[in-house]
Amino acid sequence: MSRTPRSMIALGAAATAVSLALGAPPATAAPTTPAHQCDTSVPFVSGTEGYTGFRIPAVVTTRSGILLAFAEGRHGSLADAGNIDLVLKRSGDGGCTWGPLQMVHDRGPDTAGNPAPVLTASGRLVLLSTTNAADASEAEIMRGEVTPEQSRRVFVQHSDDDGVSWSAPREITGQAKAQNWRWYATGPGHALRLTGAAHRDRLVVPANHSIAPPAGSTDLGTEAKYYGGHLLYSDDAGETWHIGAVDDNPNGYVNVNETTAAELPDGRLYLNTREHNGSAPGNRADTWSADGGESLVLPYRPQATLVGPVVQASVLQLSGPKAPLLFSGPADPASRAAMTLRISTDQGATWRPALALSGLPAGYSDLVQLDARTVGVLYETGNFGPYETITFRRVPAVELRKFG
Numbered sequence: 001m002s003r004t005p006r007s008m009i010a011l012g013a014a015a016t017a018v019s020l021a022l023g024a025p026p027a028t029a030a031p032t033t034p035a036h037q038c039d040t041s042v043p044f045v046s047g048t049e050g051y052t053g054f055r056i057p058a059v060v061t062t063r064s065g066i067l068l069a070f071a072e073g074r075h076g077s078l079a080d081a082g083n084i085d086l087v088l089k090r091s092g093d094g095g096c097t098w099g100p101l102q103m104v105h106d107r108g109p110d111t112a113g114n115p116a117p118v119l120t121a122s123g124r125l126v127l128l129s130t131t132n133a134a135d136a137s138e139a140e141i142m143r144g145e146v147t148p149e150q151s152r153r154v155f156v157q158h159s160d161d162d163g164v165s166w167s168a169p170r171e172i173t174g175q176a177k178a179q180n181w182r183w184y185a186t187g188p189g190h191a192l193r194l195t196g197a198a199h200r201d202r203l204v205v206p207a208n209h210s211i212a213p214p215a216g217s218t219d220l221g222t223e224a225k226y227y228g229g230h231l232l233y234s235d236d237a238g239e240t241w242h243i244g245a246v247d248d249n250p251n252g253y254v255n256v257n258e259t260t261a262a263e264l265p266d267g268r269l270y271l272n273t274r275e276h277n278g279s280a281p282g283n284r285a286d287t288w289s290a291d292g293g294e295s296l297v298l299p300y301r302p303q304a305t306l307v308g309p310v311v312q313a314s315v316l317q318l319s320g321p322k323a324p325l326l327f328s329g330p331a332d333p334a335s336r337a338a339m340t341l342r343i344s345t346d347q348g349a350t351w352r353p354a355l356a357l358s359g360l361p362a363g364y365s366d367l368v369q370l371d372a373r374t375v376g377v378l379y380e381t382g383n384f385g386p387y388e389t390i391t392f393r394r395v396p397a398v399e400l401r402k403f404g
Contacts, residue, residue: 038096043069043089044390049101053078056188057390058115059368059378063123066162067091069378070115071390082134084111090163094370095392105169110134116187121201125159126238128186128205142183142210142223152184175241176232183210189260189314189366196267199292205232206259211248224277229256231293244293247300254278254285254300262317269293270348272315283310305351307333316367328365328377336363336386339379354400361386373397
């Protein structure tokens, strides 16, 4: 997954006043305008609340309208391995202000992260995440140089009180991870509860993995081609899990990595992935599933109308008649910068720009529909690097629909 380029690890560590520099109110301050008029807030600021930095956002709304923003709280550095906790903040006013930081999954000195939250039909919140030993790097895991206990493991938790409290993490690695997979990551970003009649209330979680190179292979300088993507699904509200669609063809053309999904109005799933340094055009690829995530219609193919760097992104199907499909991600072709919303009116076949949120550095993001009038974007950004804050932006849906 290689989430943090080495040249960026040192950025954003001392930004205690970044929320003010961005022109946003402090995350814990009372709103200065009514909730329906607020625009931007900053739930996570690097160098505060005991953490060097915050990364990997995910966002979901509960049945009662409470907004939950998840992130990885990273101690000591912004590196992808180390002492990392999965944390959250809650908002009762649509993301205008945020409550105190809550711990969700703490592995002591080890790594817990890659949040993938979803709301079940009963209103229960289900959260998948992954862990590994603090001193086990992604490259070492991909090369098979760690034990199963040190490697990537998969856990599930739930909350029945809008995220106030959480069950203890329960390991589901045996259900979720194939024997020949090494690297593994859920999401990151929100998961799905399907609403179509064929698979109503099924939970679907996009995830990614790496496969072991062939026995005796010395081709370890191109580990990226051994990345793959898959879907997990549950038909019993998160109690048991199954591996669904898988694409891990190691031909170096499309290297499927971090994936995001949306349920289209016709019931199909649209899947969009970070294309991780393959030879295909552009840095995105996509496909569809017609059976609730159990298989793919076609392997992932290049999606060259989405221009941007190698980075995670998010998709969301807006509600309403003829509502467009929405994509969030940086729009600079070579750098993590210029967080931009793009839309598709042909169910993901093609995309076009809709709204640039800023021209600043920006990284990972997640989308949520707050109500019929408002879309929320939780994303990494800052003045001088993409990891200074995780910021929340409220966007009027009318600003997006006019491009449809």
